[in-house]
Amino acid sequence: MAKVRRNIEIGSLEKLAAMLGAFDENLNFLSEELGVQAYVDGVKVLLEGEEEAVTLGIDVLAALLKLVENGESVDKTRLAYCIELAREGRVDEIEGLTGGVVAVTARGKKIKCKTVGQKSYVEAIKSCTVTFGVGPAGTGKTYLAVCSAVAAFKSKQVEKIILTRPAVEAGEKLGFLPGDLQTKVDPYLRPLYDALQELLGMETYAKLMERGVIEVAPLAYMRGRTLSNAFIILDEAQNTTKEQMKMFLTRLGEGSKAVVTGDVTQVDLPDGKGSGLVHAAKILAGVEGVGIEFLTAKDVVRHPLVMRIIRAYEKDAEAAEKTGRKKEKTKDE
Secondary structure: OOEEEEEEEOOOHHHHHHHHOHHHHHHHHHHHHHOOEEEEEOOEEEEEEEHHHHHHHHHHHHHHHHHHHOOOOOOHHHHHHHHHHHHOOOHHHHHHHOOOEEEEOOOOOEEEOOOHHHHHHHHHHHHOOEEEEEOOOOOOHHHHHHHHHHHHHHOOOOOEEEEEEOOOEOOEOHHHOOOOHHHHHHHHHHHHHHHHHHHHOHHHHHHHHHHOOEEEEEHHHHOOOOEOOEEEEEOOHHHOOHHHHHHHHOOEOOOOEEEEEEOOOOOOOOOOOOOHHHHHHHHOOOOOOEEEEEOOHHHOOOOHHHHHHHHHHHHHHHHHHHHHHHHHHHHHO
8 A cells, every 4th residue: 555644733842842742752652553654844743654544643643732732731641542532533522621620639730531431421420410430440430530529529519528339359358357347448448548638638638537528438337328418439339239239329318429430340249149330330221310421441541551451351352252152152053
């Protein structure tokens, strides 16, 4: 196939530097991902290679330029996401990610949605009483839920933040750990503690914990309670049973909002126990006041390698499923 060469005018060295990153690392990443040669000529970026790949690259660079012009930062993770969207013909959706601050950390850093899926998830949290965020590791499900909780608390929409997780984790037996149930579960709640401390600052976080305004507890502690005027987050919900999920969802009181997060590919329940998250997402779809958002590998905002790892596992699962179907078909015949 004949090679083509095209360029895009960036406009200034400042914009060029913001787009391409230190030592042109973003441009090098783009070149490797698309299999094109990339050059910088003044304030232009030139791409050379097969027509389809070059056209894709120019579309991605144009989207990055719009982000930079709107004051957004560009790193390899965001670039990888732009490439994924461009391959699906959805690169224009990137511009919708400008602005929209979810929360501000104690140090003044603005937390924003980095993917279209994340934006849809946060909007669902704002508009729904109960929101399910289902997706793989690294998609920001828990962190964005905590950000939304802190934002709601600061704006006085709720009086309390409650964070909870089921006491089931990767096949480990909590009974072998020292201490009471709270002490045993605390290590598994660490991601929630870390997010709260970053958003509120250690001093404010400690005061709110001491006053009981922030409550972090295992799911078992929720039974029998009515949770009013609170923002409740149930994390790692794939490890709830159907009964536990029903119990949790029926705790909601007046003025409360709940976010349920989990990864249905990482269920650690004993064999034969169905996941309450899977069940709830199925039966509550379409129920007024309930939002169900499915995040995917494209919404991963960790290292770009994480996205590739998740994609590889997804392909392996699909291949295993096809093999299983073939075996069943052969058996039936």
